[in-house]
Amino acid sequence: MFFHNNNDLDEGLRRTAQAPEYSYVLAFSPQNLKLDGSFHALKITLTSGQKLNLQARRGYYAPKHFADANEQAKQEIEDEIFSQEELHNLPVKLRTQFFKASDNDAKLVVLAHVDVQRLRFRKIEGRNDNVLTCVSALFNRNGNLVQGMQKVVTMHWKDETLEHKLASGITLKTSFDVKPGSYLVRLVVRDEQGQLMSAENGSVEIR
16 A cells, blocks of 8 residues: 555555455465474465465465463464454444643553453353453554554353443453653554454554
8 A cells, every 4th residue: 555645644554454345365284284383485376367475475485383371372472463454343433532641641541342252161160161362552653663552361161241241341451651642552452262363453653
């Protein structure tokens, strides 16, 4: 996306951060994978004559060992933080607010509202269990990471609590102390039971 001849930074950030109208993701699982850390080249080509943009890795390194569930979840979240694409596998809505304490200081608040109706819960000792991991990250106009913060919500709800949350959802709040400027907000939310993720983009201009 080439945004030029226009001083509307909000519109420029919105256009460059938004997902393409159509996108397709191709993935595969290697068979008989050897845990030796070796590099495997990949070659991806398009047989169609249509004008499509293709982004593909040149290859991948085989793991030296199978990662445990916590390591895998951590890596998935980190990969999504530095991606630009949005995911909508969980019902998450992103909102931002900011308050200027002075001409040189401001507080930026990132709000993530999660509709828990589509979350999976595991029944343990009469309670409904799941864990949400929410990571909020700020990038400057050059795409450099400024700050990042993680929150973990452990849900161990009684049936009546779950019934109430099904109607209202939950809101996770993260605050950042920032300087005036233009920021891209990246929000990634992952649940433990369903192993589903959502990734949302937002932009904010603090003057």
